Amino acid sequence: MNDLPTAPVLRVEGLHVYYGNFHAVRDVSFEVKPGEIFGFLGPNGAGKTSTLSAIEGLLKPRSGNISVAGYDVRQQSLHARANMGIQLQATSFQPELTITEIIRLYAGIYGVEMSNERLAALLQEINLRDAGTKRFSQLSGGQQQRVSLLISTIHDPRLVLLDEPTTGLDPQSRRQLWERIEAIREKGHGVLLTTHSMEEAEAVCDRIAIIDHGRVVAIDTPGELIERHRHDPEVISVSRKGRITLEDVFIGLTGREVRS
Amino acid sequence: MQRDIPRISSALNALLRADFTAQWRNRRSVVLVLLVPVIILISWKGLVARMGGPFVLSICVTIGLTAIGLMGYTNTIARDRDKGIFQRLRVGPIPSWTIMVSRLTVQIFMIVLLTIAVFVVGFYVDKISLSPTGYLFGFVMALAGGTVYLGLGQMIVGLIKHPETVNAVTRLVYFLFIMVGMLGELGAMGNEVQQAVIWSPFGTVKRIVSDSLQPGHWTGDSGMALMATAGYAIVFSVLGIKWFKWNTK
Numbered sequence: 001m002n003d004l005p006t007a008p009v010l011r012v013e014g015l016h017v018y019y020g021n022f023h024a025v026r027d028v029s030f031e032v033k034p035g036e037i038f039g040f041l042g043p044n045g046a047g048k049t050s051t052l053s054a055i056e057g058l059l060k061p062r063s064g065n066i067s068v069a070g071y072d073v074r075q076q077s078l079h080a081r082a083n084m085g086i087q088l089q090a091t092s093f094q095p096e097l098t099i100t101e102i103i104r105l106y107a108g109i110y111g112v113e114m115s116n117e118r119l120a121a122l123l124q125e126i127n128l129r130d131a132g133t134k135r136f137s138q139l140s141g142g143q144q145q146r147v148s149l150l151i152s153t154i155h156d157p158r159l160v161l162l163d164e165p166t167t168g169l170d171p172q173s174r175r176q177l178w179e180r181i182e183a184i185r186e187k188g189h190g191v192l193l194t195t196h197s198m199e200e201a202e203a204v205c206d207r208i209a210i211i212d213h214g215r216v217v218a219i220d221t222p223g224e225l226i227e228r229h230r231h232d233p234e235v236i237s238v239s240r241k242g243r244i245t246l247e248d249v250f251i252g253l254t255g256r257e258v259r260s
Numbered sequence: 261m262q263r264d265i266p267r268i269s270s271a272l273n274a275l276l277r278a279d280f281t282a283q284w285r286n287r288r289s290v291v292l293v294l295l296v297p298v299i300i301l302i303s304w305k306g307l308v309a310r311m312g313g314p315f316v317l318s319i320c321v322t323i324g325l326t327a328i329g330l331m332g333y334t335n336t337i338a339r340d341r342d343k344g345i346f347q348r349l350r351v352g353p354i355p356s357w358t359i360m361v362s363r364l365t366v367q368i369f370m371i372v373l374l375t376i377a378v379f380v381v382g383f384y385v386d387k388i389s390l391s392p393t394g395y396l397f398g399f400v401m402a403l404a405g406g407t408v409y410l411g412l413g414q415m416i417v418g419l420i421k422h423p424e425t426v427n428a429v430t431r432l433v434y435f436l437f438i439m440v441g442m443l444g445e446l447g448a449m450g451n452e453v454q455q456a457v458i459w460s461p462f463g464t465v466k467r468i469v470s471d472s473l474q475p476g477h478w479t480g481d482s483g484m485a486l487m488a489t490a491g492y493a494i495v496f497s498v499l500g501i502k503w504f505k506w507n508t509k
Contacts, residue, residue, distance in 0.1 A: 056351045058507075069262050082263045082353035092343040096285035097278060108274020109352040111266020155263060 007070065008033050009083075009159040009190035010055065015064035017050045017214075024050045025061070026214040032159065032190040037181060039205035039222075040194045043254050047214040048194050049089070052163055055192070056086055069158040082110070085152035085189075087145075089163040093136045099123070099147055100132040103154070110155035126150050126180075142173030149180055153189075160184055162193045166200060178204050198247035208246075212254040222246050229253065271354040275362035283366050293332055294374055297324040298381050305386050313388030314477075317378055318470030319442065321402050322462060324374040326437050329409025330416070330430040333367050337417045338426035346506050356506070364410065371406040375399055394473045401472035404486070405465035407493040412461065414500025421508045437462045464488040 008031040017025035025047040032038040042048045053059035055066055057077045066073040069083035093102045100119060107114035123129050126146040128139075136144060145165055152160055162181065166174045181204055184191055195201055201208055202222045209219045218225055229235045230244040235252030239245075283290065297320035304316050340346055349359050379395060382388040390398070413430065420426045441462035444453040457463045464485040471482035 058347060058350065078265045078353045078355070079262075081351060082265050084351070086351045088344065088348055088351070090344050092345050092348060094278060094282050094340065094345055095343075096282035101278060101281055105274050105278040106352070108277070109266065109271045109349070109354055111264075111270050111353075158262065 006034065009069055010038075010192060011065070011067045012051070012055065013065045015051060015054060015066065016062045017047070017054055017059065018062045019050075024214050025054070028064070028211065028214070028216050030209050030216060030219060032192050034158070034190050035185055035188045036206045037185050037191040037193055037204050039201040039208040040192060040211065041196075041198075041201055041208055041250060042194075042211035046211045046254070048211055049163070050214075051211070052161060052192075052194060055161065056084070057081060082155070083158045085155065085157035085160040087148045087152040087160075087162045087165055089167075095135060095137055098133050098135060099128065099139070102136060102147070103151060106151045107154055112155050122150060122154075140173075141168050142170065142176070145169060145173070145177055146180070149177065153184060156187075156189075158189060160189055160191045162191060164194055164196065166195065166197065174200070198245065198250055202246045210250060210253055217253050218249075225249050265353050268354070268358060271352070272358050272362060275349075275354075275358060276365060279362045279366045280369075283370075289332065290370070290373075293324065293327045293370065294377050296327060297321065297374065297378055301378060301381050302385050308386045308388060313382065313386065314390070314394075314470050314473035316386065317382050317388060317390075317398070317473055318466050320378045320382075321375055321398075321469050322405065322441070322466040323438055324378065325371065325402065325406045325409050325465060326434055326462070328367055328370050328374060329406065329411075329413045330434045330437075332370060333363070333410055334413035334417050334430050335423070335427050337363065337413070338420075338423040341417070341506065342421075342423045342508050344507065350506060367410055368403065368406070371403055372399070375402040390473050391475070393475050397472040397475050398469060401468045401486075404489060404493070405469055408461050408465055408489055408496065411493045411496030411500055414504065415496045416500075418500045418503030418505075421505070441466070459488060461489075461492045464492065 010032040012031070013029050015025055015028040016023070028047070028051055030038070040048055040051070050059060054061045055068070055073060057073050057080065068080040071079040071083065073080045097105065103119060103122065104114055119132070120129065123132055128143060128146065131139060131143065136147065139147065149165065152162070165181070166177050169177065178200070181191060181193065193205060205222060207219065207221050208225060209216050211217065220228065226244055226246055226249055229249045229252060232252055235244060235248050238251045238256065239248045300323060301316065301320045308316050346359060350356055375398065379398070416429055416433070417426055420429060440449065440453070441457055441460065443449055444457035445463060445466070447454050458467070467485035468482060468489055471478050471485070
């Protein structure tokens with residue numbers, strides 16, 4: 001591959017996804033660069049998960065191109081997946097396995113050598129040194145997310161996909177996870193993060209795409225998005241505290257109605 | 261730096277280790293799967309003289325195969341699919357077939373374990389002794405018969421999404437197979453049912469196992485039963501694979 005280090009780690013071009021006759025994703029295009037945290041925001045049913053599933057290779061798009069680290073997700077799916085780390089929205093592991101066994105399983109799947117010392121160091125790194133013999137279900141929500149994130153990055157992937165990783169976490173755990181996500185960026189990996197938390201998007205994302213009804217309606221840095229839309233009547237009308245926030249811009253662009 | 265695709269052997273080793281560990285942690289269900297045929301074998305001690313050792317052994321092996329395919333394999337697949345465990349594995353750089361090969365290897369191991377348990381208990385408790393060829397041929401036919409029930413389980417899990425419904429259906433099918441199979445074959449439910457049972461998945465599997473245990477008794481009808489068994493296995497497996505969805509959403 002003749003991929004330069006600055007080339008996007010993820011490139012999505014003209015993506016269309018259908019469920020039967022329902023057009024779920026319409027001509028979506030964006031890129032994630034190395035060392036960038038890219039937020040993918042949208043109301044429920046907007047097309048976030050469908051886009052993510054297409055990138056993960058779990059769903060076959062009707063048309064469009066997706067490449068990860070230069071590999072076409074459809075034509076070179078295993079190469080693309082080898083360069084991707086994924087934390088699914090509802091991560092589940094075999095309930096009979098301990099944390100150590102789960103880590104060893106995924107290390108094997110990604111072809112990573114895992115000595116006892118390395119395993120202990122990894123558990124230490126996520127403050128779970130004594131939890132190796134526990135089952136995944138015995139961990140708290142924050143601990144589960146740390147294990148999931150560790151497994152997503154166990155093979156040092158160029159792109160990390162995080163699907164609502166902080167949902168249900170307390171503020172301390174959430175802050176800690178943000179730091180871990182930022183550490184992934186510091187290593188030069190690209191991160192695609194979906195979240196419903198505007199605070200999170202503003203705090204950690206370098207750029208954001210807002211998707212609604214299957215279309216990307218805006219892409220920019222959080223600051224630029226706020227600046228560009230601060231005078232929109234729809235945005236001003238939903239503003240609550242006299243200052244325009246990313247949440248105001250999001251609701252202004254995607255509407256007030258609650259999605260199922 | 262770009263990462264290469266890991267070797268399939270490395271992934272398959274990791275999957276097998278995890279699946280065997282999960283099976284080991286489910287020792288209670290393993291014991292239950294083995295216990296039913298062994299209890300029947302012990303309680304039918306009196307029938308050995310009347311019906312013959314191979315007949316009793318083949319009934320017990322067939323019941324065990326039904327339990328492995330329907331209760332063990334199917335319910336685990338339904339549960340893991342519902343929990344999203346397969347989706348998590350499938351986003352890794354491995355072909356999806358490796359996940360199923362690993363799962364099926366565990367079930368083949370279970371079939372071997374079951375067959376050994378039935379042969380050993382049959383030998384020590386019921387004094388049923390076979391020729392080495394009979395034991396060997398019996399093993400092979402038990403594996404062939406096991407594919408029918410694994411295929412049937414695959415078909416059920418392909419047709420039904422909800423794990424609790426899968427659980428209920430497999431228990432019902434298991435019960436029907438055992439009751440109708442055992443009673444029907446003995447003629448307790450009339451001639452028509454007896455004929456139907458003989459050519460049912462239960463009857464053909466029982467027949468090939470029974471006849472293989474005494475190779476001298478292998479006839480053209482045994483060959484027909486083997487063909488029917490292969491047919492059932494192929495039809496169930498093809499439909500099961502065709503209908504199977506990796507997630508329930």
